Amino acid sequence: MKRIGCGGLCVLGLMFMTLPASAGSVPEQFTLGRYVPGNVWLYMHEVHNPERAFIDKEYAEVFEAFHKSGIINDVKSLVMSNIPSEEDKAKANEALSTAVKLLESVEWGRMTEKEFVYAHRMQAPMPEYVFLFRGAEGSGEKNFKGLRDIVHSIVGFATEAMKQNMPQGEGAPPMPVLEFKQIDGNDNQWTLAFPIPMPYSLDLVRDGDVIGIILGASISGEVRGLMSGKGAVPSIVDNARFREALSQVPSPENGMEFFDVKMMFENINGIVQMALSQGGPGEEIEKIRAVxxxxxxxxxxxxYVLVTHETEGVRDIGTSVCRIQAEKKDSPICKALTDRKAFDAFDKYIPADATGFSMGTGINFGLLYTTIINFIEKDVPEGAAAIAEYRAKLAEVGFDPEKDIFSWLSGEYVVIELPSSGPASPMGMGGGEFALMLRVSDAAKAKERLNTFVEKAKANLPPEAQQQVAINAATGVSAEGFHEVKIMQLAMMMPGLVPVFGVAGDWLCVASSAAAVNKCLATASGDAPSIKTNERFQKEGLTPTGPVTSVNFTDLSNMGQELGMVFGMMGMMSMAVPPGPEGKPARDMLTILTKLGPVMAKLDFFSSEASMTTFDGTTWKTKSVITYKDPKASAPAADSGASSSGKP
Incomplete structure (x- = not known):
């Protein structure tokens, strides 16, 4: 036999050294993936990360506030008040007390302390689900018994209900027996056995501190096989597609989600074809199959799509990849999403004091529209007649979507949130103004169509509406050709709200006021600084270094306060409910929801959310960041371009 020389050994060594670059490996703390069959289309896996202790503490305070709010008792009282019979109330109270006792027998926090997995497989005739938990050390036995007791109680309740609804006495059919029993005499594996064959099942399994709740007989057998080390199918962590996706993102610390979209469609197709086959051969079935x-x-x-999560300081960071099937990249709807103009200078129109923004390449609505029309016309039975009728109706009103909209609208968008320039708060919750910008492919045609629209709108305003609504040439906008809309009743409610719209450069602009659009245009011309100069954005945002398909930044610093205000106003909303007994349940529920105000206000530990996406022709890659308020900060940061409320 020929010996392998030193050179060959070096080559082999290099091959093994480079394996992780081509096939991602699962970190050792993610232990439960080896129990999940590799042919699931959805796999979600979360693990405990000590770095997130400060966030866990914040959420614990939210749950504590909810528990102390008394909402649960209020809802219970509301339900009981609608039960007319005292006997039925007593039975309901007894059932509720039993349910609470059973639920409290499981230490849910300890059961889910270390790991959690959710997996889904589409399989005819019923989908299958896997829930796996790795609990705190020594928690498995007690919690598994608690779960068994819950299922035993449900079986007893169902059996009693069947007894009451089935004929009794001589000649009556035998009573169906619903059993929750051991699998092959194993006290750590239980299944819900139905009296007749059923397309679904419920199994509970345990291996030490690992507990599984599994719906689906087929997948249950596979999970149990993997748990025993004698599995006949590979696990998800050995799935080549999953490992390939994992190699393209940072290693997960907190969790990950894998969506095998191609497999999902294959599974759905199998289920659909099985359903169609039940109808037997026939022309109509074949038409449906073709459509x-x-x-x-x-x-x-x-x-596929894969997302991983990690924590750095006060930031949760997510990274995702979304890959296109190579052979499908030229399909029309795919091209409607991918054949777009990226943003080379993301900050061009975004002022330094913007409180948030969102931009994306969007979708080619013209291509999407023609694709759908052609599909209906050519491939749907009687579709040609339907499209002919549709086009005739459009012709009657003198509107052609392709000519009047899609011939000049490109579809890329920018949404900008700005501080209020006056006493108004047009954005509502959170206050401020806004500007919406849509890229146009033909600016001259866009202006022409917009002017035509304005003239038609003015000509068709009913006489009574002309006293309340006015569309005029905008005053105060630095660009030419803008229009403003004055709605008298709205202006009384929100002074200063005079929306403007028009075309500037390659963009159709719609803004809450002339001041808002002027600020964006001044930034674009270089006469005002952009968001890139904002200190807060520099710390918490994501700044692209090249072309991007989307960038977003959202201020969350006042989210808790704003949600608290919304729920706090529920009591006032109850006054709008009609009086009388019919409206009492709604009034009571709105009053109860008011108590959620202080609970929602506890969500005050968020600072901001940011994301950025690039596209290389086959794969979208997205990085997202949630920044939390630093729990160590003794006081808000001084205002130096970023407000103390956390807004840029």
Whole structure:
């Protein structure tokens, strides 16, 4: 036999050294993935990360506030008040007390302390689900018994209900027996056995401190096999597609989600074809089959999506990849999403004092529209007649979507939130103004169509509306050709709210006021600083270094306060409910919801959310960041371009 020389050994060594670059490995703390079959289309896995202790503490305070609010007792009282019979009330109270006692027998926090997995597989005739938990050390036995007791109680309740609804006495059919029993005499594996064959099952399994709740007989057997080390199927962590996706993102610390979109469509197609086969052969069935095949061919172009999560200081960081099937990248709907103009200078229109923004390449609505029209016309039975009628109706009103909209609208968008320039708060919750910008492919045509629209709108305003609504040339906008809309009743409620719209450069702009659009245009011309100069955005945002398909930044610093205010006003909303007994349940529920105000106000530990996406022709890669308020900070940061409330 030929010996392998030193050179060959070096080559082999290099091959093994480079394996992790081509196939991602699962970190050792993610232990439960080896119990999940590799042919699930959805796999979600979360683990405990000590770095997130400060966030866990904040959420614990939210749950404590909810517990102390008394809402649970209020809801119970509301339900009981609608039960007319005292006997029925007593039975309901007894059932509720039993349910609470059973639920409290499980230490849910300890059961889920270390790991949690959710997996889903589409399989005819019923989908299958896997829930796996790795609890605190020594928690498995007690919690498994608590779960068994819950299922035993449900079985007893169902059996009693069947007894009451089935004929009794001589000649009556035998009573169906619903059992919750051991699997092969194993006290750590239990199944819910139905009296007749059923397309679904419920199993409870345990291995030490690992507990599984499994719906689906087929997947249950596979999970139990993997748990025993004698599995006949590979696990998800050995799935080549999953490992390939994992190699493209940072290693997870907190959790990960894998969506095998291609497999999902294959599974759905199998279920649909099975359902169609039940109808037997026939021309109508074949027509339906052909239409479904065409629809799948149009929308089935994503290969997979993988997201991983990690924590750095006060930031939760997510990274995702979304890959397109190589052979589907030229399909029309895929091209409607991918054949877009990226943003080279994301901050061009975003002022330094913007409180948030969102931009994206969007979708080619023209291509999407023609694709759908052509599909209906050519592939849907009687679709040609339906489209002909649709086009005739459009012609009657003198409107052609392709000519009047899609011929000049490109579809990329920018949404900008700004501080209020006056006493108004047009944005509502959180206050401030806004500007919406849509990229146009033909600015001259866009202006022409917009002017035509304005003239038609003014000409068709009913006489009574002309006293309340006015569309005029905008005053105070630095660009030419803008229009303003004055709605008298709205202006009385929100002084200063005079929306403007028009075309500036390659963008159709719609803004809450002339001041808002002027601020954005001044930034674009270089006469005002952009968001990149904002200190808060520099610390918490994501700044692209090249072309991007989307960038977002959202201020969350006042989220708790704003949600608290919304729920706090529920009591006032109850005054709008009609009086009388019919409206009492609604009034009572709105009053109860008012108590959620202080609970929601506890969600005051968020600072901001940011994300950024790039596209290389086959794969979207997204990085997202949630920044929390630093629990160590003794006081808000001084205002130096970023307000003390946390807004840029």
């Amino acid at each position: 479904i095949g065409k629809v799948r061919g149009m929308i089935d172009f994503v290969d």
